[in-house]
Amino acid sequence: MEWLERNVPKFVLAPSFVAILVFVYGFIAWTAWISFTKSRLMPRYELDGIGQYERLFAAPRWDVAMNNLFIFGGLFIVISMVIGLMLAIFLDQKIRAEGVLRTVYLYPMALSLIVTGTAWKWILNPGLGIQAAVRSWGFENFTFDWLIRPEMAIYTIVLAAVWQASGFVMALFLAGLRSVDTEIIRAAQVDGIPTHRIYSAIIIPTMAPIFLSAFIVLAHLAIKAFDLVIALTNGGPGYATDLPATYMYAMAFSRGDLGQAASSAMIMMGVIFAIVVPYLYSELRPRRDQ
Amino acid sequence: MKSVLAASTAVMLAGPVMAEPTAEVLHWWTSGGEAKSVAVLQEQFAAEGGTWTDMPVAGGGGDAAMTALRARVLSGNAPTAVQLKGPAIQEWYEETGLADIGSVAEANNWAEVLPAQIAEHMKCEGTWCAAPVNVHRVNWIWGNKQILDEHGIAMPTTWEEFNAAAEKLQAAGVTPLAHGGQNWQDATIFETVVLGLGGPEFYQQALVDLDPEALTSDTMKQVFDQMRTIRGYVDDNFSGRDWNLATAMVMNGEAAFQIMGDWAKGEFLAAGKEPGVDFVCAQTPGEGFLYNVDSFAFFELDGEEKQQGQELLAKLIMGPEFQKTFNLNKGSIPARTDVALDDFDDCAKKSSEAMNAGAEDGSLLPSYAHGMALRGAPAGAITDVVTAHFNSDMSSEDAVQQLADAVANAM
Numbered sequence: 001m002e003w004l005e006r007n008v009p010k011f012v013l014a015p016s017f018v019a020i021l022v023f024v025y026g027f028i029a030w031t032a033w034i035s036f037t038k039s040r041l042m043p044r045y046e047l048d049g050i051g052q053y054e055r056l057f058a059a060p061r062w063d064v065a066m067n068n069l070f071i072f073g074g075l076f077i078v079i080s081m082v083i084g085l086m087l088a089i090f091l092d093q094k095i096r097a098e099g100v101l102r103t104v105y106l107y108p109m110a111l112s113l114i115v116t117g118t119a120w121k122w123i124l125n126p127g128l129g130i131q132a133a134v135r136s137w138g139f140e141n142f143t144f145d146w147l148i149r150p151e152m153a154i155y156t157i158v159l160a161a162v163w164q165a166s167g168f169v170m171a172l173f174l175a176g177l178r179s180v181d182t183e184i185i186r187a188a189q190v191d192g193i194p195t196h197r198i199y200s201a202i203i204i205p206t207m208a209p210i211f212l213s214a215f216i217v218l219a220h221l222a223i224k225a226f227d228l229v230i231a232l233t234n235g236g237p238g239y240a241t242d243l244p245a246t247y248m249y250a251m252a253f254s255r256g257d258l259g260q261a262a263s264s265a266m267i268m269m270g271v272i273f274a275i276v277v278p279y280l281y282s283e284l285r286p287r288r289d290q
Numbered sequence: 291m292k293s294v295l296a297a298s299t300a301v302m303l304a305g306p307v308m309a310e311p312t313a314e315v316l317h318w319w320t321s322g323g324e325a326k327s328v329a330v331l332q333e334q335f336a337a338e339g340g341t342w343t344d345m346p347v348a349g350g351g352g353d354a355a356m357t358a359l360r361a362r363v364l365s366g367n368a369p370t371a372v373q374l375k376g377p378a379i380q381e382w383y384e385e386t387g388l389a390d391i392g393s394v395a396e397a398n399n400w401a402e403v404l405p406a407q408i409a410e411h412m413k414c415e416g417t418w419c420a421a422p423v424n425v426h427r428v429n430w431i432w433g434n435k436q437i438l439d440e441h442g443i444a445m446p447t448t449w450e451e452f453n454a455a456a457e458k459l460q461a462a463g464v465t466p467l468a469h470g471g472q473n474w475q476d477a478t479i480f481e482t483v484v485l486g487l488g489g490p491e492f493y494q495q496a497l498v499d500l501d502p503e504a505l506t507s508d509t510m511k512q513v514f515d516q517m518r519t520i521r522g523y524v525d526d527n528f529s530g531r532d533w534n535l536a537t538a539m540v541m542n543g544e545a546a547f548q549i550m551g552d553w554a555k556g557e558f559l560a561a562g563k564e565p566g567v568d569f570v571c572a573q574t575p576g577e578g579f580l581y582n583v584d585s586f587a588f589f590e591l592d593g594e595e596k597q598q599g600q601e602l603l604a605k606l607i608m609g610p611e612f613q614k615t616f617n618l619n620k621g622s623i624p625a626r627t628d629v630a631l632d633d634f635d636d637c638a639k640k641s642s643e644a645m646n647a648g649a650e651d652g653s654l655l656p657s658y659a660h661g662m663a664l665r666g667a668p669a670g671a672i673t674d675v676v677t678a679h680f681n682s683d684m685s686s687e688d689a690v691q692q693l694a695d696a697v698a699n700a701m
Binding site: 040041042043055058059060061121125126127128145147148150151233234235236237238239240250253254255256257260 | 353354356357360363364378381382385386471472473476525526527528529530665666667669670671674677678679680681682692695696699700
């Protein structure tokens with residue numbers, strides 16, 4: 001009986017543990033293996049060195065995809081956090097109809113990225129959207145054609161992604177702001193400290209864990225960004241807005257080049273590890289003050 | 291009459307003894323006209339006593355169906371027949387093997403009725419392993435008759451003529467070319483320019499044999515120069531536009547020309563437009579015929595009823611009756627050269643004539659943009675360069691260099 005009591009949790013957890021072992025780590029290992037083979041249409045298992053990685057790094061399209069990841073990821077994370085924080089601070093001023101406004105800002109998150117992408121595709125299309133509208137108001141020379149300019153198109157993706165995610169970041173920060181001890185804020189107010197100082201010196205520093213969470217959530221959204229690109233630009237013009245995820249999809253499913261897809265997937269995983277591992281390390285290490 | 295009776299009695303007698311042919315058919319013909327076309331095959335198959343299991347997988351121009359196929363093959367449960375085309379047939383043959391349908395092919399004289407170039411695609415190491423359904427011609431240029439008449443423009447027969455016509459139209463405020471900025475559409479224009487400027491022999495060297503000298507030649511630079519010129523004839527909103535919307539632009543008089551395979555004809559006809567009256571079809575400037583042939587391949591399977599299903603299916607697909615009905619629905623022409631074309635429209639008749647002529651003089655060539663000439667990786671690598679050049683200010687010199695590098699990297 002006692003034995004059972006001790007072991008029941010293990011039995012209950014075992015199936016999901018096995019499932020994760022096989023379907024997550026097992027397939028990561030499988031992908032890693034495939035990335036070292038000459039697999040094309042179908043997986044082959046004879047190892048063939050690092051040929052796929054050499055091909056990957058020789059492909060100009062992969063360079064574009066990685067560059068785009070850094071441009072998109074960097075801008076998306078920074079801008080979403082800045083806008084999210086601003087919105088949260090403004091909403092935190094005990095304003096009227098806060099509930100309504102909060103919902104308004106959060107709503108984009110409820111949309112699927114496919115919907116966001118399609119809507120922005122129309123909004124940004126020079127002949128249908130903003131440019132056409134402004135021109136029809138009489139500003140004949142107004143130009144806003146980022147969507148069709150290869151060097152600017154990646155920023156349209158940033159724009160749509162920020163629109164989608166900043167409301168969510170706002171909600172995160174708002175929760176953080178509300179969790180700051182009001183006593184400290186009152187004390188500061190009594191001491192006559194101006195509001196912006198209260199925010200910059202007291203509230204924001206105590207919210208450091210929220211920043212970290214927001215960063216991690218946004219970073220993984222950025223790295224796995226796929227549907228937004230597919231809907232908004234489909235990687236175009238040319239392949240100017242390709243991201244590693246769309247590159248991998250093209251290789252695996254359109255071109256019958258599984259080896260390339262596997263090696264690009266491994267690099268993507270490496271990028272994620274580079275971000276997540278330091279985070280886990282900082283979260284999981286024993287706290288010095290405890 | 292007697293023999294018919296005898297035959298039908300024989301069938302009736304033999305019926306219960308023989309195993310019933312069954313077929314599970316994986317395809318991606320799910321849109322209106324295509325679905326109708328498959329239904330024809332399905333009916334004929336059932337009429338011959340077969341059991342048809344339909345497995346349509348829509349999406350991604352066949353990508354989704356290929357993913358489904360891979361999963362099925364990996365799990366050791368390949369479907370009876372699969373819509374496959376071009377070098378993918380041989381690629382699958384090398385990976386898993388395909389069923390030999392030589393007995394059907396020989397009994398029905400396929401070698402006689404198919405153009406040699408197309409028959410070659412249906413063979414794996416000399417044996418028949420696939421059955422062709424139709425032939426699409428890719429190098430078509432479609433024009434809005436009214437606009438062309440208004441500006442006194444004839445369908446161009448050289449790229450210079452095309453450029454001159456486009457300049458004239460542009461000066462008059464008409465968008466010369468309706469185009470959709472999607473990779474495969476850029477590639478479609480590219481291959482017609484390669485064929486038009488370089489001729490059939492150069493096309494063969496560059497896009498079929500992937501000869502590095504041809505890829506970096508001056509002719510190829512001219513091709514990219516022409517692509518840059520064409521880029522100037524496209525309207526501003528072309529990014530990501532679907533091909534049928536581009537066709538609609540020609541239909542509605544918003545643009546004068548479109549370069550697209552003969553599936554565009556289906557759009558014109560569906561909108562009630564008449565060839566020669568509302569729209570004109572002509573081959574893209576230059577000589578030659580770029581084909582895109584849909585076909586079915588058969589996997590090696592155990593079970594007599596499945597093998598019979600494969601043989602019956604192969605026979606029906608290549609039957610003159612099916613080839614006619616199917617292609618009338620789909621807008622393409624029969625792969626068989628002996629099907630009467632009386633019910634087909636003028637564009638299809640032109641296409642068929644050109645195919646027969648091309649089969650004679652060797653200008654019948656596989657389309658690279660539609661997966662007929664090359665396997666996935668090199669074809670995709672070329673498309674990457676073509677679309678990157680078309681959508682940026684890359685110089686033609688850089689483009690040919692990148693082209694050669696990309697092809698080498700994809701091998």
